Amino acid sequence: MDKLKVNETIQEVRTNLALELEMAKDEGRKVVGCMCSYFPREMVWAADAISVGLCGTTEEPIAAAEEVLPADQCPMVKATYGRSISGTCPIFPLADCIVGETTCDGRKKMYELLAREKPMHIMELPQKPEDKEALVHWTAEVKKLKGFLEEQLGVEITDDKLRQAIKEVNEERRLLVEIHRCRMEHPVPVMGVDLVGLTTKFGYTVDREPYREKLRDLLAELKRRIRDKEFACSPDRPRILWTGLGNSLGCDKVLKLVEDCGGVVVCQEGCGGITRIEDMVDEEKDPIEAIAERYLRVTCSCMTPNTTRFNDIDRLIKEYRIQGVIDLTWQFCHTFNIESYRVGELVKEKHDLPFLHVVTDFSQSDAGQLRVRVEGFLEQIAQVN
Ligand code: SF4
Numbered sequence: 001m002d003k004l005k006v007n008e009t010i011q012e013v014r015t016n017l018a019l020e021l022e023m024a025k026d027e028g029r030k031v032v033g034c035m036c037s038y039f040p041r042e043m044v045w046a047a048d049a050i051s052v053g054l055c056g057t058t059e060e061p062i063a064a065a066e067e068v069l070p071a072d073q074c075p076m077v078k079a080t081y082g083r084s085i086s087g088t089c090p091i092f093p094l095a096d097c098i099v100g101e102t103t104c105d106g107r108k109k110m111y112e113l114l115a116r117e118k119p120m121h122i123m124e125l126p127q128k129p130e131d132k133e134a135l136v137h138w139t140a141e142v143k144k145l146k147g148f149l150e151e152q153l154g155v156e157i158t159d160d161k162l163r164q165a166i167k168e169v170n171e172e173r174r175l176l177v178e179i180h181r182c183r184m185e186h187p188v189p190v191m192g193v194d195l196v197g198l199t200t201k202f203g204y205t206v207d208r209e210p211y212r213e214k215l216r217d218l219l220a221e222l223k224r225r226i227r228d229k230e231f232a233c234s235p236d237r238p239r240i241l242w243t244g245l246g247n248s249l250g251c252d253k254v255l256k257l258v259e260d261c262g263g264v265v266v267c268q269e270g271c272g273g274i275t276r277i278e279d280m281v282d283e284e285k286d287p288i289e290a291i292a293e294r295y296l297r298v299t300c301s302c303m304t305p306n307t308t309r310f311n312d313i314d315r316l317i318k319e320y321r322i323q324g325v326i327d328l329t330w331q332f333c334h335t336f337n338i339e340s341y342r343v344g345e346l347v348k349e350k351h352d353l354p355f356l357h358v359v360t361d362f363s364q365s366d367a368g369q370l371r372v373r374v375e376g377f378l379e380q381i382a383q384v385n
């Protein structure tokens, strides 16, 4: 069996995690549900609790959500809410409390309903990260989060515990960065869809050291494959940069399609990708300030201007020798949808590369049409090269 393939579905991965969580809870540990890359998970680990992602990434819970939410909401908002109210998510009932952030409007308003299900804390996220007041405000929000968690979990989150958690999560980031950077090789040692599956699966974890051990094993295997010239695909496959959304196990239908049609995704920007792990929390500073600084640098399209995201995409195109860029937006996600125009400008005008913007949801209803578009995009790359 290929060590780099994930054969479980996301539902199976979540069910396995739920069993581990139940055992951990029997031993007195607490569980905090989180929703977004702005959530400073070091705070949870510093409280000796467990942080689990509760974002919806599959179609099944959407019907239940649409009984309450309008249908014209992004599938991520609907699936996240649906997971919580439909009884389809094995993890949600185990969360002792939930933390959300004011990123997009859909999430923010959905959280008001979600708050009926569990104790919930909302962090108010500034939307102009380059203003100096933004950091002052966000630092205060991180402090408020600390207070909420201490009260909910019945513990004190000390600076020493925070420093330790920062070190450990940074170590995980360093390992993940090295793993992702193995794909600078040509051809790559792992397909994009397999790496997404592995990193999603490993991320559903109760204990940190076994998680780091899995990352170390994966890194060693990738390095071995590079050394032994055991590549994941032929050198003819065009090297694709993935930007925007849709690169996690469960909501990877377009990513799969791209690799089925003959491309290879060698780098992902954004949530689930390299730009969410390259940035470390400063280990020398006051831990709360360092956490606030680091998390305010997340480059979600809810920010304006979102300058760093464009600098990142520009850099990644060069670092990973990219031949084409695919930008994915979930239906009804206004911020990523509008920002895609500028991503396209950067890719086409500055780098003279083919660019494909896909707007879709979690269903398979547009699979045929998407295949035609992806094939056309790969054909365009073949003509340029
Ligand atoms: S895309 Fe934005 S709102 Fe969605 S998880 Fe990432 S940071 Fe959060």
Ligand code: SF4
Residues within 6 Å of the ligand: 074, 075, 076, 077, 103, 104, 105, 106, 107, 245, 302, 330, 332, 333, 334, 335, 336
């Ligand atoms: S995809 Fe867009 S609309 Fe959906 S939750 Fe993320 S930021 Fe909000």
